[in-house]
Amino acid sequence: MNEKTLIKGKIHYVGVNDRQKRLFEGMWPLPNGVSYNSYLIDDDIVALVDTVDACYFEAYLRKIRAILGDRPVQYLIINHMEPDHSGSIRLIKQQYPDMVIVGNKQTFGMIEGFYGVTGDRYEVKEGDFLSLGRHCLRFYLTPMVHWPETMMTFDETEGVLFAGDAFGCFGTLDGGFLDTRIDLDKYWEEMTRYYSNIVGKYGNPVQKALAKLNGLPIQAVCSTHGPVWTENIPRVAGIYDRLSRYEAEEGVVIAYGSMYGHTEQMAEAIASELSAQGIRHIVMHNVSKSHPSYILKDIFKYRGLIIGSPTYCNHIYPEVEALLDKILLREVKNRYLGLFGSFCWAGAAVKRMGELTEKGKFEPVGDPVEMKQAMTPLAQERCEQLAQAMADRLKKDRH
Ligand code: FEO
Numbered sequence: 001m002n003e004k005t006l007i008k009g010k011i012h013y014v015g016v017n018d019r020q021k022r023l024f025e026g027m028w029p030l031p032n033g034v035s036y037n038s039y040l041i042d043d044d045i046v047a048l049v050d051t052v053d054a055c056y057f058e059a060y061l062r063k064i065r066a067i068l069g070d071r072p073v074q075y076l077i078i079n080h081m082e083p084d085h086s087g088s089i090r091l092i093k094q095q096y097p098d099m100v101i102v103g104n105k106q107t108f109g110m111i112e113g114f115y116g117v118t119g120d121r122y123e124v125k126e127g128d129f130l131s132l133g134r135h136c137l138r139f140y141l142t143p144m145v146h147w148p149e150t151m152m153t154f155d156e157t158e159g160v161l162f163a164g165d166a167f168g169c170f171g172t173l174d175g176g177f178l179d180t181r182i183d184l185d186k187y188w189e190e191m192t193r194y195y196s197n198i199v200g201k202y203g204n205p206v207q208k209a210l211a212k213l214n215g216l217p218i219q220a221v222c223s224t225h226g227p228v229w230t231e232n233i234p235r236v237a238g239i240y241d242r243l244s245r246y247e248a249e250e251g252v253v254i255a256y257g258s259m260y261g262h263t264e265q266m267a268e269a270i271a272s273e274l275s276a277q278g279i280r281h282i283v284m285h286n287v288s289k290s291h292p293s294y295i296l297k298d299i300f301k302y303r304g305l306i307i308g309s310p311t312y313c314n315h316i317y318p319e320v321e322a323l324l325d326k327i328l329l330r331e332v333k334n335r336y337l338g339l340f341g342s343f344c345w346a347g348a349a350v351k352r353m354g355e356l357t358e359k360g361k362f363e364p365v366g367d368p369v370e371m372k373q374a375m376t377p378l379a380q381e382r383c384e385q386l387a388q389a390m391a392d393r394l395k396k397d398r399h
Pocket residue numbers: 080082084085146147165224225
């Protein structure tokens with residue numbers, strides 16, 4: 001059994017897989033499911049790091065008991081209070097009533113508020129230390145990665161970082177959990193989608209956390225979602241670093257709404273010209289079909305963004321406006337922005353998109369294009385000019 005759960009030293013993986021939930025946080029599709037990771041340090045003093053979604057408590061408890069038998073858990077370390085990780089606090093406390101909960105000042109109010117759990121607690125501050133026997137733990141406060149109470153726990157004995165949501169990704173763990181023993185292909189794109197959707201707003205706090213971790217002798221990263229990272233730590237840290245700086249590759253996302261295909265024809269004209277101009281990475285999303293989580297993922301990946309909308313009730317097409325809302329919420333920076341749209345009898349969408357995106361930190365590129373009713377040679381030409389302006393701007397960054 002130990003071989004199946006052991007990570008390093010006396011640290012075990014006791015997380016669970018969720019293959020049932022369709023939408024994470026009620027919003028984000030989970031085609032490959034998601035894991036809720038928890039870790040057990042079976043030292044002289046036994047500590048559990050985070051818990052799992054309450055729906056999986058029975059399986060979770062079985063995993064813990066398979067390692068501990070009748071021995072109790074003495075500490076429960078709570079790095080993050082979002083209920084996908086804190087959901088089993090009340091249930092595990094019922095099993096181990098003498099267990100002391102470890103958290104920071106922000107943690108305990110949330111535990112009481114969500115679960116009505118009070119009692120023995122150990123409140124830690126930045127840099128505080130806890131010895132379990134062989135394993136020595138140090139605590140680092142990393143607020144807003146992803147909630148205000150978020151902290152990380154570093155096992156100085158084994159060089160293992162319990163990172164909370166940081167370095168996490170969507171996707172269940174199908175058999176193994178160590179990056180060296182599983183096929184990682186499905187996780188890389190899902191890491192970008194996870195970051196951009198869940199943590200994407202908090203680029204600055206993520207940068208602060210990365211700076212704090214810089215220099216620690218980290219041998220393994222135990223996130224709350226996805227594989228345990230060992231050999232791939234530089235790649236994973238690089239992805240989180242780039243995404244939280246809002247850095248992006250050369251490429252263009254064209255996201256558009258279209259009721260009868262006219263705005264879509266503009267999108268096609270723009271894409272075709274971008275390609276003719278030598279832009280290789282072009283991703284087109286019809287907002288009525290692509291889930292916004294995938295559009296956001298691509299917007300975090302690529303530097304160019306061109307948004308198209310028909311005028312609808314004298315406004316932006318609602319699905320496009322909802323996407324713009326999500327982009328602005330995440331304070332996406334360092335993107336070149338082009339706008340286009342169509343209308344039947346009175347244009348409004350392009351103007352309103354311009355007003356809305358002024359609130360963001362985008363660099364406008366080219367002249368916005370607005371087309372009446374259907375494609376004309378002039379509209380085609382103006383779409384191509386917009387594409388050329390975008391391609392020129394992207395190519396400037398090559399040097
Ligand atoms: Fe996976 Fe912010 O919780």
